[in-house]
Structure formats: C-alpha cells, structure tokens
Amino acid sequence: MSHVKGSNLLNRHAFVKEKFDPDAWDRVLASLADNDARLLSPRILASSWYPFDLYNRLDLAMCQVLAGGDLELCRTLGVDSARRALSGTYRLYLKDGAEAILRRLAVLHRSFYDSGSLDVTYLGPGQCAIRTVYVPRSTLTNCLVAEGFYRTVVEMCGGLEVQVSEGNCSAHGARFCLFNVRWEDTVTTHPPA
Structure with a gap:
C-alpha cells in the first residue's frame, strides 16, 4: 500500500479552512466513509504516513462537497499546494x-x-x-x-x-x-x- 505524508493532508485541511465556511471541513469529513473520517479526525499529524487512496478519496470528496462535483477544484488544490510548499523551506x-x-x-x-x-x-x-x-x-x-x-x-x-x-x-x-x-x-x- 502506498502512503502520503500527513503534511499533504494538512494542506487540504488548511485550504478548506481558509477558502470555505467554518463548517466546510466537517461536511467533507461527514461525506467520507467512517474509517477515512477517523483517520482525519480529530488531528492529522504532519510527519505521519497516510494511505494514498485516502488522499485521493479526500480530494474527490472535497470536489463533491465543496464544488458540486466539479473536478476543476483539484487544479486549484495543486495551485494551493505549490504556493504552500514554495513559501516555506523550499522558497x-x-x-x-x-x-x-x-x-x-x-x-x-x-x-x-x-x-x-x-x-x-x-x-x-x-x-x-x-x-x-x-x-x-x-x-x-x-x-x-x-x-x-x-x-x-x-x-x-x-x-x-x-x-x-x-x-x-x-x-x-x-x-x-x-x-x-x-x-x-x-x-x-x-x-x-
């Protein structure tokens, strides 16, 4: 099974908190299967590894819940990820x-x-x-x-x-x-x- 670093998931959490209403993250979590939601709540650890499939399911859930199913939100997530990565250590x-x-x-x-x-x-x-x-x-x-x-x-x-x-x-x-x-x-x- 492949994994992604928790910092990737934390970037998703930060994006939702910054760009959407205060309850948006909770709505995204509620749309996920119970096992997935449990992995993302109450806290995501930046240095931990999480299933790659969970990462993809989270992106899809964000598109469905926050953008009415429009996958274009994923490109916006990529923009946000690049900005976050290059405003820190990698700047x-x-x-x-x-x-x-x-x-x-x-x-x-x-x-x-x-x-x-x-x-x-x-x-x-x-x-x-x-x-x-x-x-x-x-x-x-x-x-x-x-x-x-x-x-x-x-x-x-x-x-x-x-x-x-x-x-x-x-x-x-x-x-x-x-x-x-x-x-x-x-x-x-x-x-x-």
Missing part, C-alpha cells in the same frame, strides 16, 4: 528559475510519497517532461492536482505563458503519467544537472 529554490526547481521535484516527491517515482527531463529552453509513477496507479483527481502544482511552480519562478498537458495517464491504463510543461522562461540561469 530558496525560486531564485534559481523554473528549470532548477523542476529538476528538484524528484527529491520533493520522495519526501511526500513513500512509493512511486518522479523524473524530470529537460527538453530545451522553457520545456520539460515530467514522468510520474504512482503505486498502484494515479487517479484523475491526482493528475489534475499535479497539473495545477506544476503550472504554479513555473509561474512562481517567473515563467510566463505556462502550459501543462498530460500525454499519458496511469488512471487511464498507462504505466505512468507523463506531463509536458512549456513556458516562456524569464530567468536565464543554468542550474546544475
């Missing part, structure tokens, strides 16, 4: 530009997921491919979160006209997810490989 990476921080995503991935992998291939100025393996597989909600996350990371580094598209998706039977990221680069530094 120092922003000055190095999009290419540098995207290359570091593999290390970040291992910090927050106990299985699977993430590899970034630089394809030239302002473009890369991000190959992600989720165990056992990704979900549509997870991929939408990733799209929002990658786009926001590049934008926070000064990238303009950012486009993220998913070519392969393990949620649809592919062996891995493949995201193509393109942007107009405003930073001309060349980070270490």
Whole structure:
C-alpha cells in the first residue's frame, strides 16, 4: 500500500479552512466513509504516513462537497499546494528559475510519497517532461492536482505563458503519467544537472 505524508493532508485541511465556511471541513469529513473520517479526525499529524487512496478519496470528496462535483477544484488544490510548499523551506529554490526547481521535484516527491517515482527531463529552453509513477496507479483527481502544482511552480519562478498537458495517464491504463510543461522562461540561469 502506498502512503502520503500527513503534511499533504494538512494542506487540504488548511485550504478548506481558509477558502470555505467554518463548517466546510466537517461536511467533507461527514461525506467520507467512517474509517477515512477517523483517520482525519480529530488531528492529522504532519510527519505521519497516510494511505494514498485516502488522499485521493479526500480530494474527490472535497470536489463533491465543496464544488458540486466539479473536478476543476483539484487544479486549484495543486495551485494551493505549490504556493504552500514554495513559501516555506523550499522558497530558496525560486531564485534559481523554473528549470532548477523542476529538476528538484524528484527529491520533493520522495519526501511526500513513500512509493512511486518522479523524473524530470529537460527538453530545451522553457520545456520539460515530467514522468510520474504512482503505486498502484494515479487517479484523475491526482493528475489534475499535479497539473495545477506544476503550472504554479513555473509561474512562481517567473515563467510566463505556462502550459501543462498530460500525454499519458496511469488512471487511464498507462504505466505512468507523463506531463509536458512549456513556458516562456524569464530567468536565464543554468542550474546544475
């Protein structure tokens, strides 16, 4: 069974508390199966590991309860996750530009997921491919979160006209997810490989 770090779930909790009414988190928890709700209440521990499937069910429940089933909320969750990640410890990476921080995503991935992998291939100025393996597989909600996350990371580094598209998706039977990221680069530094 795959797991995610509790800090990922705490980010979801903080997002709901900041963006929705005071009872929104309780409504999301009430929509989950009892076992899932118990894992998320009364407290989520940042350093603990939680089932990856729970993480995906939480995202889906948030879309259903808070957005009337609109999965676009997942991209917004990705935006929020990137902003939270890059406003803390990892904010120092922003000055190095999009290419540098995207290359570091593999290390970040291992910090927050106990299985699977993430590899970034630089394809030239302002473009890369991000190959992600989720165990056992990704979900549509997870991929939408990733799209929002990658786009926001590049934008926070000064990238303009950012486009993220998913070519392969393990949620649809592919062996891995493949995201193509393109942007107009405003930073001309060349980070270490």
